[in-house]
Amino acid sequence: MQLLQQFRDYITAHRLFTVQQQLLLAVSGGVDSVVLCELCKQAGYPFVIAHCNFGLRGEESMRDEQFVRSLGHKYDVQVLVKQFDTRAYAAAHKLSVQEAARELRYSWFREVLGRSGEVGKSGSPEAGDLKSEIGGRRSEGSTHDSRLTTHYLATAHHADDNIETMLMHFFRGTGVHGLRGMLPKQDVVVRPLLFARKSELLQFAEQHQLMWVEDSSNATDKYSRNYFRHQVIPMLQQVYPAVENNLLDNLQRFADTEVLYQQAVQRHLKKLLTIRGNEVHIPVLKLRNITPLQAVVYEVIHQYGFTAAQVKEVINLLDSETGKYVQSTTHRIIRNRNWLIIAPQQHAEAATIIVEQGEGEIPFANGKLVLQTMHRKKETLPGDKTIGCFDANAIRFPLILRRWKQGDYFYPLGMPKKKKVARFLVDQKLSMTDKENVWVLEMDKKIIWIVGMRIDNRFKVTDATRTLLQINLVQV
Numbered sequence: 001m002q003l004l005q006q007f008r009d010y011i012t013a014h015r016l017f018t019v020q021q022q023l024l025l026a027v028s029g030g031v032d033s034v035v036l037c038e039l040c041k042q043a044g045y046p047f048v049i050a051h052c053n054f055g056l057r058g059e060e061s062m063r064d065e066q067f068v069r070s071l072g073h074k075y076d077v078q079v080l081v082k083q084f085d086t087r088a089y090a091a092a093h094k095l096s097v098q099e100a101a102r103e104l105r106y107s108w109f110r111e112v113l114g115r116s117g118e119v120g121k122s123g124s125p126e127a128g129d130l131k132s133e134i135g136g137r138r139s140e141g142s143t144h145d146s147r148l149t150t151h152y153l154a155t156a157h158h159a160d161d162n163i164e165t166m167l168m169h170f171f172r173g174t175g176v177h178g179l180r181g182m183l184p185k186q187d188v189v190v191r192p193l194l195f196a197r198k199s200e201l202l203q204f205a206e207q208h209q210l211m212w213v214e215d216s217s218n219a220t221d222k223y224s225r226n227y228f229r230h231q232v233i234p235m236l237q238q239v240y241p242a243v244e245n246n247l248l249d250n251l252q253r254f255a256d257t258e259v260l261y262q263q264a265v266q267r268h269l270k271k272l273l274t275i276r277g278n279e280v281h282i283p284v285l286k287l288r289n290i291t292p293l294q295a296v297v298y299e300v301i302h303q304y305g306f307t308a309a310q311v312k313e314v315i316n317l318l319d320s321e322t323g324k325y326v327q328s329t330t331h332r333i334i335r336n337r338n339w340l341i342i343a344p345q346q347h348a349e350a351a352t353i354i355v356e357q358g359e360g361e362i363p364f365a366n367g368k369l370v371l372q373t374m375h376r377k378k379e380t381l382p383g384d385k386t387i388g389c390f391d392a393n394a395i396r397f398p399l400i401l402r403r404w405k406q407g408d409y410f411y412p413l414g415m416p417k418k419k420k421v422a423r424f425l426v427d428q429k430l431s432m433t434d435k436e437n438v439w440v441l442e443m444d445k446k447i448i449w450i451v452g453m454r455i456d457n458r459f460k461v462t463d464a465t466r467t468l469l470q471i472n473l474v475q476v
Contacts, residue, residue: 021151023047032156180254280342304331357397392467410447
């Protein structure tokens with residue numbers, strides 16, 4: 001079967017796009033992306049070309065840019081070009097050059113598509129030099145609004161690329177998600193050449209007398225992908241001559257396996273997770289009895305910025321005391337009694353906040369708490385309810401600041417017996433909405449303060465107190 005017909009059939013089978021939807025083709029100028037342009041033209045799929053000039057190969061980079069511009073003349077389509085100072089971006093963001101190029105590339109693609117979907121990894125590159133022309137009719141330096149009516153980003157990844165990707169993931173360490181390689185369609189990214197081998201693309205290019213440019217860096221083993229392409233796979237072929245075809249079959253098996261895996265994971269998550277506002281609550285006893293525990297924990301936490309290396313730390317929380325936590329750049333997983341709570345790091349947004357020793361100010365929904373440790377003076381303690389004074393020697397950090405809940409109790413100041421917080425709030429004649437905004441400060445499962453209302457008698461300042469902890473509620 002001719003490559004063009006295979007191309008059409010693959011697009012139809014995977015429902016990638018239609019002739020009514022305009023594509024943004026990521027074109028480097030190499031043979032793969034040139035073949036993609038030609039196939040889209042012959043098949044009648046409308047497209048716009050996007051080219052990134054990373055400025056990494058001097059004159060060769062400019063040669064590639066000019067060549068891609070010539071494709072705009074050939075196919076009478078718009079060409080968007082963006083130039084980046086990739087090395088400066090990599091240094092500023094402490095990334096490898098490859099990582100920097102990927103962030104810059106996909107951030108720009110998102111901008112062009114006008115989408116916020118999963119178009120590669122996130123990044124926030126500085127503005128680059130954007131130039132555009134349509135069919136060669138625009139001048140070299142003209143600018144153009146990069147938000148076009150494009151529906152999908154189409155890349156020229158092919159079957160050989162997918163084999164390399166899967167092997168790189170395997171040796172670097174991955175789960176089922178990494179073993180299935182790239183998919184034909186992920187959000188707004190489509191890969192209509194994943195069915196084709198590199199040799200088939202080269203044969204098509206030669207048959208149609210297509211011109212392309214060669215990236216000199218592809219001939220070196222400097223980058224991991226090139227090392228796998230030039231060294232690892234040929235070495236494997238010496239032992240298993242059909243290794244590439246076998247790996248392609250495995251990619252399909254792993255893709256099917258991942259579907260089954262995700263179905264099983266979703267069943268577990270449905271039973272485990274309770275969403276409360278912007279927090280996720282997980283019962284410790286239920287999670288502890290899950291099998292396989294490590295896989296399920298990873299699937300729960302990775303979407304909140306946690307890594308596979310932190311899975312064991314989170315599992316250790318199942319046997320830890322209240323107040324212990326593990327954190328990512330965006331969230332904390334907090335052990336609170338019989339629950340693990342995943343809460344955002346931003347204090348003002350969280351409903352469960354860890355208060356560490358030495359923290360001076362703790363912002364939360366009702367304002368902020370200002371903590372201060374001081375030597376006790378003979379003066380009378382302040383009578384303001386927004387100020388809580390505690391015997392510092394009776395307080396152990398970390399503390400937990402949270403909203404009150406049914407079942408909470410404490411020993412109100414001046415009373416020897418415990419009282420349920422719910423009853424206390426009724427006695428205070430609070431409205432329903434006021435009750436919903438009541439917060440408590442907790443230590444070792446003991447409430448030390450109903451914030452702004454009453455401290456717990458067990459932690460009060462006594463004649464023996466030498467150092468006190470004063471906490472001021474500053475209301476918004």
